[in-house]
Amino acid sequence: MADAAIHCRGLKKYFSDVKAVDGLDLRVEPGECFGLLGPNGAGKTTTIEILEGLQPPDGGDVEVLGRRWKGDERELRERIGISLQETQFTDKLTVFETLTLFRSFYREGHDPDELLRRLTLEEKRDARVGKLSGGQKQRLAVACALIGMPDILFLDEPTTGLDPQSRLQLWQVVTEFRANGGTVLLTTHYMDEAERLCDRIAIVDHGKVIALGTPKELIAKLEAPNIIEFTSEPALPEETFANLCEGYHGCAKRADGWQLRVDSLAEAVPRLIAVVEKSGAKLRTLSTHAATLEDLFVAMTGRELRDA
Amino acid sequence: MPEPAIIELTKARMREFIREPEAVFWVFAFPMVLTLALGFAFRSKPPDRIPVAVVAGPHAAEQMAALAKSPALLPRVMDEAAAAAQLRTGKVSMLIGGGAEPLYRFDATRPDARTARLEVDDALQRAAGRQDLIKAREERVSEQGSRYIDFLVPGLLGMNLMGTGMWGVGFSIVNARMKKLLKRLIATPMRKTEYLLAQFFSRLIFLVFEVVFLIAFAWIVFNVRVHGSFVTFGVITLIGGFAFSGIGLLVASRARTIEAVSGMMNLVMVPMWIGSGVFFSYERFPDAAKPFIRALPLTALNDALRGVMNDGSGWAQVWMPVAILVAWGGISFALALKLFKWQ
Ligand SMILES: Nc1ncnc2c1ncn2[C@@H]1O[C@H](COP(=O)(O)OP(=O)(O)OP(=O)(O)O)[C@@H](O)[C@H]1O
Ligand SMILES: [Mg+2]
Numbered sequence: 001m002a003d004a005a006i007h008c009r010g011l012k013k014y015f016s017d018v019k020a021v022d023g024l025d026l027r028v029e030p031g032e033c034f035g036l037l038g039p040n041g042a043g044k045t046t047t048i049e050i051l052e053g054l055q056p057p058d059g060g061d062v063e064v065l066g067r068r069w070k071g072d073e074r075e076l077r078e079r080i081g082i083s084l085q086e087t088q089f090t091d092k093l094t095v096f097e098t099l100t101l102f103r104s105f106y107r108e109g110h111d112p113d114e115l116l117r118r119l120t121l122e123e124k125r126d127a128r129v130g131k132l133s134g135g136q137k138q139r140l141a142v143a144c145a146l147i148g149m150p151d152i153l154f155l156d157e158p159t160t161g162l163d164p165q166s167r168l169q170l171w172q173v174v175t176e177f178r179a180n181g182g183t184v185l186l187t188t189h190y191m192d193e194a195e196r197l198c199d200r201i202a203i204v205d206h207g208k209v210i211a212l213g214t215p216k217e218l219i220a221k222l223e224a225p226n227i228i229e230f231t232s233e234p235a236l237p238e239e240t241f242a243n244l245c246e247g248y249h250g251c252a253k254r255a256d257g258w259q260l261r262v263d264s265l266a267e268a269v270p271r272l273i274a275v276v277e278k279s280g281a282k283l284r285t286l287s288t289h290a291a292t293l294e295d296l297f298v299a300m301t302g303r304e305l306r307d308a
Numbered sequence: 309m310p311e312p313a314i315i316e317l318t319k320a321r322m323r324e325f326i327r328e329p330e331a332v333f334w335v336f337a338f339p340m341v342l343t344l345a346l347g348f349a350f351r352s353k354p355p356d357r358i359p360v361a362v363v364a365g366p367h368a369a370e371q372m373a374a375l376a377k378s379p380a381l382l383p384r385v386m387d388e389a390a391a392a393a394q395l396r397t398g399k400v401s402m403l404i405g406g407g408a409e410p411l412y413r414f415d416a417t418r419p420d421a422r423t424a425r426l427e428v429d430d431a432l433q434r435a436a437g438r439q440d441l442i443k444a445r446e447e448r449v450s451e452q453g454s455r456y457i458d459f460l461v462p463g464l465l466g467m468n469l470m471g472t473g474m475w476g477v478g479f480s481i482v483n484a485r486m487k488k489l490l491k492r493l494i495a496t497p498m499r500k501t502e503y504l505l506a507q508f509f510s511r512l513i514f515l516v517f518e519v520v521f522l523i524a525f526a527w528i529v530f531n532v533r534v535h536g537s538f539v540t541f542g543v544i545t546l547i548g549g550f551a552f553s554g555i556g557l558l559v560a561s562r563a564r565t566i567e568a569v570s571g572m573m574n575l576v577m578v579p580m581w582i583g584s585g586v587f588f589s590y591e592r593f594p595d596a597a598k599p600f601i602r603a604l605p606l607t608a609l610n611d612a613l614r615g616v617m618n619d620g621s622g623w624a625q626v627w628m629p630v631a632i633l634v635a636w637g638g639i640s641f642a643l644a645l646k647l648f649k650w651q
């Protein structure tokens with residue numbers, strides 16, 4: 001098999017008592033779009049920055065494009081593009097000047113104007129960076145990541161804080177980059193983003209990969225295609241629905257109610273209503289949806305992926 | 309084809325600077341305002357006449373006539389009580405009373421009072437018929453090159469080169485580190501030394517304008533001239549700019565906040581404002597302190613600039629302070645490269 005685009009084994013990074021990354025293995029194939037999904041503080045940024053050669057790991061081994069950061073740094077920097085979680089550029093420079101500056105660091109690269117067109121920033125070409133909106137700044141950050149025609153694109157939360165239209169545009173840019181053979185590693189809090197963009201996803205929590213696979217495979221791990229969420233007055237104990245019906249796969253506590261994983265809604269919903277009624281409680285809300293990655297995360301950790 | 313990175317980095321730094329109006333004011337306008345204010349405050353003018361009081365009495369008119377002939381005195385007649393009150397509050401430097409045999413009352417610890425006594429006595433004795441036994445001639449000096457403003461301008465220039473050198477480099481670097489811009493830059497194939505050199509280059513380019521402006525201004529307004537070679541003078545300012553940029557880089561090599569870097573900058577600069585002879589000659593400091601004072605970079609720069617500007621010195625006379633500057637710059641730059649934190 002050819003070299004992996006990114007390959008790391010037993011990655012560790014400790015900050016005094018915080019185990020930010022705690023024995024993490026990843027293998028990203030060339031041409032793949034790989035997503036790191038996880039809640040705040042899971043260690044996504046730390047992991048991606050170690051892979052980008054911006055932080056040294058405390059333990060473990062990193063290879064990017066078959067090379068190591070020690071010794072091959074300059075060559076690797078020519079071939080990867082990075083968008084940090086929170087990059088700010090010099091406020092006093094214009095968008096075009098910023099991009100031209102970044103272009104000058106690379107042996108070969110895109111024409112800044114062409115890239116601005118692709119990211120629909122051409123209207124802002126001569127605007128000062130300090131005057132851009134959050135979404136425009138984010139697009140500029142991605143433009144700076146793309147300017148050197150990288151083989152691998154690292155995007156740390158590229159769409160956080162963007163409006164839906166800007167998100168779609170960014171997804172489009174990522175898709176185009178991949179169409180030309182590029183490899184992408186991105187982090188996100190958004191399920192839909194991960195499901196739409198990524199070939200494979202690693203769910204990270206407490207510095208470890210807790211689930212890995214294609215979005216379909218991961219959702220299949222839930223073993224339950226449907227989710228029921230409900231709240232009642234008063235709240236009910238877990239035993240109430242222990243033997244709810246055939247095809248009941250378990251439950252998880254949500255902020256003010258329960259989430260149940262079931263095979264068939266037609267079977268489970270009437271039973272649930274009956275059980276609640278029998279216990280003497282009142283049903284306040286009830287909703288159902290097809291299972292997502294978010295539900296997998298909740299099922300595996302008992303916590304939400306995003307802070308509510 | 310894009311320009312080489314070092315040129316783009318220098319251009320970026322220069323744009324960042326000129327788009328900051330406050331920075332432009334402090335670098336260009338402020339030194340001129342300071343020169344103007346101090347130049348006028350200390351401009352050479354004929355000494356003021358010293359006010360003296362003549363106590364009213366039968367001889368007052370005759371004494372007034374005699375004293376009025378002296379160009380150094382401003383005599384006035386008043387009664388005894390008023391004269392005593394004015395002497396006490398320092399409105400007059402001396403009181404003349406006593407009639408035919410005058411009585412001089414004055415505070416001998418005050419230089420103006422001692423001068424007044426000599427001038428008054430001379431005027432009264434002359435009026436009474438005293439003859440000069442020897443004829444002395446006078447030659448007044450107010451030569452360009454020896455006035456206070458001539459001393460001041462190179463000092464201000466040195467101080468300005470220190471301030472802009474250190475701030476110009478230090479501030480932008482700490483700002484870029486705070487915003488994680490440095491981290492973003494090292495995530496590219498950019499060469500780190502090119503980034504630091506670009507800071508130097510942009511600084512030196514602005515330095516040329518800064519020096520030319522201030523020197524032209526001082527020349528036009530106060531007729532302050534560079535007596536030595538302009539080339540030597542120019543090279544010394546560049547070496548000064550290099551030395552202080554190096555020190556600025558060192559100070560900023562690890563600071564994470566603007567507050568931290570400001571504090572350290574002041575810690576480095578304030579002693580030199582005081583010690584390095586910007587406004588007043590450091591010759592008044594104790595002899596034991598002088599070797600240390602001369603080893604300070606601002607003292608070295610001021611000495612070299614004054615040497616070339618006021619005394620017309622060449623390299624043979626100023627090599628020592630210039631060597632001190634080169635050492636400060638070189639050592640600071642080398643240390644800064646070692647200590648520099650990019651994140
Ligand atoms: N420089 C640092 N010093 C100390 N602790 C750190 C440092 N960087 C990260 N951490 C800690 O390591 C853990 C992982 O942080 P990291 O930024 O990698 O999380 P993340 O998954 O990117 O979170 P988010 O989704 O909020 O961006 C956190 O608990 C964080 O507080
Ligand atoms: Mg993060």
